[in-house]
Amino acid sequence: MGADPGPGTLEKARLLPLLAAQVARGVxxxxxxxxxxxxxxxxxxxxxxxxxxxxxxxxxxxxxxTVAGRPLALVLAPGDVRHLLEGTPDPFSPGGREKRGALEHFQPHGVLVSDADERGPRREANEEALATGRPHPDTGALDFQADEEARVLRHALGRAGALDWPRFSASFDALARRLVFGEHAAGDHLTTVLLRHLRSRADWAYALPVDRRTRREFLDRVRAGISGAAPGSLAARLPRDPRVRPEDQVAHWLFAFDATAIASFRALALLGARGTDPDAAAGRPDRWAATLQESVRLWPTTLVILREAVRETALRGRVFARGTAFVVVSSYFHRDPRLPYANAFAPRIWLDGTARAEPGLVPFSHGPAGCPGRDVVLTAASRFLGALTGGAPPARTDAGVPLSAADLPVSLDHTALRFSLGGAP
Structure with a gap:
């Protein structure tokens, strides 16, 4: 089998602007x-x-x-997605040049960009605090925070109030602070403002210098939050071992909750789509979790997953040099037309094992670097959405095209969505 030189000139002319558009949306x-x-x-x-x-x-x-001298490899087969993610961190690092350049802006010692000898203890600390793969021991306290923030938001909206993205996002930021630090942190808007400033710079990765003064102020506030974390909060379970760099791990949690907010807001749109069972999520935490995972499958919050070869390695008979970045475009796999449910709202696939058997479906990544907060995030967001909606599907009030559960668009601009809420307050 001869070596494939890669995309031709015309193919590159079509491909590169579309890849650039993914980056322009904000990584x-x-x-x-x-x-x-x-x-x-x-x-x-x-x-x-x-x-x-x-x-x-x-x-x-x-x-x-090759883009600007950077060796890339576009992943095209679903089986290779599972292979790459299970082969993390060696030979496929979750760190890589682009990710290090981005996360340096607000979490320089986060687990994803940690060196091999530091990654193990930091990953272990994350899994212990977030109870990866099992019910969280502080579920009762976390449920209380989700219920309370939903009550606050409903009160702010009033019976006839409209729920738009800025209002929902602000409430979800408060929920994240409640879960991470405790109820007293709900009003700590400054920590989130500082993080958002740093994240906006992180979108430019190494092309922008780190704003060290703001980063220091942000991480100092996170350290203070950890020191004062309430019993039952996520940060209270982190070891105070300085080698773990708990402030950097918590910085990542706060960052990751933003993606959960986007998925949750789109989940509200799914519940109101034509052809959706109105009882799809009502009163069933497992169905709410399935709906959230469908939201991420249908409209991935991580547009592109990257893994970088830490040494020369072979995949499907082709040898790739050290430093090659393997590019997984999430929506390409999640909307594979060979999947019978590709463009439909199908929460059942997360309940009956169908999704687990499909290697290209990775809404929370997979393998040793998969999201350690997957379980606690799904549980907390499900509780929040259940309490917010009161068991009744929200009604879309924006001017967007109505959604059909059987044929959903490949893109959905969450910032344009607007809802009115019914259900019990």
Whole structure:
């Protein structure tokens, strides 16, 4: 089998603008204007269609591509997604140049960008605090915070109030602070403002210098939050071992809750889609969790997953040099037309094992670097949404095209959504 030189000139001319559009939307913090533009232009649909063309033309092997001197490999086969993620951190590092450049802005010692000898203890500390893979021992306290923040938001909205993205996002930020530090942190808006400033710079990775003064102020506030963490909060379970760098781990948690907010707001739209069972999530935490996972499958919050080869390595008979970044475009795999439920709202796949058996479906990543907070995030967000909606599907009040549960768009601009809430207060 001859070596494939990668995409040709015309293929690159079509591919690179679509990949650039993914970056322009915001890797670390979403840019509303670009998000709206990507949805209007059908960027996700067009990129997925082009990647399928490339797979038909070039085969299943990762496709080599060089951009500005950077060696990349486009992952085209679902099985390779599972292989890459299970092969983390060696030979496929979750760190890599781009990710290190981005996370340096607000969590320079986060577990994803830690060196090999530091990653183990930091990952273990995250899993212990977040109770990865098991019910959280402080579920009662976390449920209380979710219920309380939902009550606060409903009170602010009033019976006829409209729920838009800025209002929902602000409430979810408060929920994140409640869960991480305790109820007293609900009003600590400054910590979130500082983080958002740093994340906006992180979108430029190494192209922008680190704002060290703001980073120091932010991490000092996080340290203070950890020191004063209430019993039953997530931060209270972190070891105070300085080698773990607990402030950097918590910085990542606060960052990751933003993606959960986006998925949760889109989940409200799913519940109001035509053809959706009105009881799809009512009163059932497992169904709410399935709905949230469907939201992330249908509209991934991590647009691109990267893994970087830490040494020369072979995949599907092709040798890739050390430093090659393997690029997994989430929506390409999540909306694979060979999946019978590709464009439909199908929460059942998360309840009956269907999704688990499909290697390309990775809403919370997978393997040793998979999201350690997956379980606690799904539980807390499910509780919050259940309390917020009162068991009744929300009604869309924006001017967007109504959604059909059987045929959902490949892109959905969450910033344009608007709802009215019914149900019991």
């Amino acid at each position: 670390i913090v979403r840019r509303p204007g670009w998000e709206a533009l990507a949805a209007a232009a059908g960027a996700d649909r067009r990129l997925g269609a082009l990647l399928r063309e490339l797979r038909e033309r070039h085969g299943d092997r990762p496709l080599p591509l």
